[in-house]
Amino acid sequence: MKDIKHYINGQYVGSASGKLFDNVNPANGKLISKVHEAGRDEVDAAVKAAKAALRGPWGRMTLEERTSILHRVADGINARFDEFLEAECLDTGKPKSMASHIDIPRGAANFKVFADMIKNVPTESFEMPTPDGTGALNYAVRRPKGVIGVISPWNLPLLLMTWKVGPALACGNTVVVKPSEETPTTTALLGEVMKEAGVPDGVYNVVHGFGGDSAGAFLTEHPQVDGFTFTGETGTGEVIMKAAAKGIRDISLELGGKNAGLVFADCDMDKAIEGTMRSAFANCGQVCLGTERVYVERSIFDEFVSRLKEAAEGLKIGPPDDAEANLGPLVSLKHREKVLSYYQKAVDDGATVITGGGVPDMPAELAGGAWVQPTIWTGLPEDSAVITDEIFGPCVHLCPFDTEEEAIELANSLPYGLASAIWSENITRAHRVAGQVEAGIIWVNSWFLRDLRTPFGGSKQSGIGREGGVHSLEFYTEMKNICVKL
Numbered sequence: 001m002k003d004i005k006h007y008i009n010g011q012y013v014g015s016a017s018g019k020l021f022d023n024v025n026p027a028n029g030k031l032i033s034k035v036h037e038a039g040r041d042e043v044d045a046a047v048k049a050a051k052a053a054l055r056g057p058w059g060r061m062t063l064e065e066r067t068s069i070l071h072r073v074a075d076g077i078n079a080r081f082d083e084f085l086e087a088e089c090l091d092t093g094k095p096k097s098m099a100s101h102i103d104i105p106r107g108a109a110n111f112k113v114f115a116d117m118i119k120n121v122p123t124e125s126f127e128m129p130t131p132d133g134t135g136a137l138n139y140a141v142r143r144p145k146g147v148i149g150v151i152s153p154w155n156l157p158l159l160l161m162t163w164k165v166g167p168a169l170a171c172g173n174t175v176v177v178k179p180s181e182e183t184p185t186t187t188a189l190l191g192e193v194m195k196e197a198g199v200p201d202g203v204y205n206v207v208h209g210f211g212g213d214s215a216g217a218f219l220t221e222h223p224q225v226d227g228f229t230f231t232g233e234t235g236t237g238e239v240i241m242k243a244a245a246k247g248i249r250d251i252s253l254e255l256g257g258k259n260a261g262l263v264f265a266d267c268d269m270d271k272a273i274e275g276t277m278r279s280a281f282a283n284c285g286q287v288c289l290g291t292e293r294v295y296v297e298r299s300i301f302d303e304f305v306s307r308l309k310e311a312a313e314g315l316k317i318g319p320p321d322d323a324e325a326n327l328g329p330l331v332s333l334k335h336r337e338k339v340l341s342y343y344q345k346a347v348d349d350g351a352t353v354i355t356g357g358g359v360p361d362m363p364a365e366l367a368g369g370a371w372v373q374p375t376i377w378t379g380l381p382e383d384s385a386v387i388t389d390e391i392f393g394p395c396v397h398l399c400p401f402d403t404e405e406e407a408i409e410l411a412n413s414l415p416y417g418l419a420s421a422i423w424s425e426n427i428t429r430a431h432r433v434a435g436q437v438e439a440g441i442i443w444v445n446s447w448f449l450r451d452l453r454t455p456f457g458g459s460k461q462s463g464i465g466r467e468g469g470v471h472s473l474e475f476y477t478e479m480k481n482i483c484v485k486l
């Protein structure tokens with residue numbers, strides 16, 4: 001079992017302190033690998049390497065050269081698809097059926113899409129009159145921001161890390177990545193692919209460790225980092241925002257949510273059930289865009305509850321290698337404790353447990369895994385913590401509503417504003433409701449359909465900024481206007 005080291009200036013290096021932490025397989029609780037924990041020295045070395053690389057070959061490359069290399073990175077991920085798939089599923093426990101269709105393909109796509117976008121998105125120019133009559137020409141150019149600190153979560157490790165690294169590199173920046181301590185492997189493996197693709201040393205750097213008083217905090221405190229892009233919990237986002245304020249560094253924050261699903265009586269019930277199943281249980285409910293609270297028009301409420309119960313009880317719980325499995329474990333026993341505490345809170349607050357609510361019986365070889373039952377509740381008051389807090393597990397509360405106004409008010413009742421899913425075949429109504437739901441990302445009669453050109457991000461306490469399409473270019477570049485007197 002190979003230790004996982006930092007990737008700094010094109011080399012895998014261990015921590016000077018020799019400190020290591022465990023990387024555990026959440027499907028069975030067994031040790032996968034030991035991981036080096038970065039101290040301030042390793043973070044400083046990574047930032048210095050990234051800063052130096054801006055002035056090296058990377059900073060002198062033409063756009064064509066840089067984007068060709070990023071296409072080679074994408075091709076490199078695809079060439080080693082099975083290695084990335086194995087690593088991601090070992091770290092997360094997620095079914096290979098999901099990671100092979102979502103996580104790994106998006107890891108490659110996130111490089112290709114932004115390599116192409118940076119070549120094709122224009123900037124603006126303006127001719128202006130001047131008193132002497134000769135006029136002037138204004139034109140804008142994009143320049144890299146510099147060294148970008150990338151801090152990523154454990155739920156979609158490769159996808160969410162490359163969602164930031166892809167556009168950051170496409171725009172000519174260099175990066176220092178601090179992946180989640182729960183899921184270090186694919187971020188580490190990407191260093192080999194970067195090297196093979198010809199990414200110059202120091203452009204892509206990885207330091208491993210935890211958050212507060214560890215690698216994450218050392219990175220956000222480092223004065224030579226020019227901007228931060230963070231995906232994670234809202235509380236962590238607040239801490240990172242404070243750290244970035246010292247030295248006035250820009251931030252992009254993609255944070256937590258407690259997204260509402262709205263199911264109207266005029267929906268296509270088959271679509272609504274299929275979509276709600278995915279938005280509640282995909283990735284074991286560990287998707288920030290998922291719906292942990294679903295409001296259903298009263299006239300179809302009982303039918304919806306009964307059909308969702310039947311579908312949830314049809315989920316196949318199992319480890320990544322089980323081709324039939326469509327529900328894996330949670331990412332860790334620690335996270336399972338959090339989810340099970342909400343399962344208990346639901347009972348304490350008077351919920352009706354429609355299905356689940358506990359831990360499934362698993363074969364002996366999996367008994368050490370972070371398994372939980374997919375769970376559906378009804379009957380909770382809207383002020384229950386089960387309704388107001390992000391749980392980030394395979395659970396959903398169903399509540400009836402009577403009017404469109406009531407549904408919108410319920411959806412907007414929390415300080416979060418990340419995503420929502422609206423189910424109605426009346427497209428006029430769907431447009432009307434979508435325009436009033438306070439969320440950054442809204443799906444109508446669908447869920448998690450992703451066009452990478454679109455603005456992606458949360459409002460209210462679910463984030464700051466938008467990434468995706470030109471919005472990523474806005475964040476990862478400094479726009480410069482040049483005015484030439486003619």
Ligand SMILES: NC(=O)c1ccc[n+]([C@@H]2O[C@H](COP(=O)([O-])OP(=O)(O)OC[C@H]3O[C@@H](n4cnc5c(N)ncnc54)[C@H](O)[C@@H]3O)[C@@H](O)[C@H]2O)c1
Nearest residue numbers: 153154179180210211212216217232233236254255256288
């Ligand atoms: N909005 C989105 O697009 C999006 C996407 C995925 C996940 N999320 C959110 O992420 C959360 C789950 O991921 P998580 O548990 O890894 O989140 P988390 O906030 O606990 O950790 C995220 C990352 O931040 C690091 N970190 C923690 N404290 C830090 C600190 N003080 N300074 C610097 N870095 C620190 C962690 O080590 C990890 O790498 C959920 O709330 C989910 O909603 C949001």
Ligand SMILES: O=C/C=C/C=C(\O)C(=O)O
Nearest residue numbers: 155163286287288289450
């Ligand atoms: O868990 C959150 C998922 C985020 C997904 C994306 O950022 C994406 O699809 O680009």
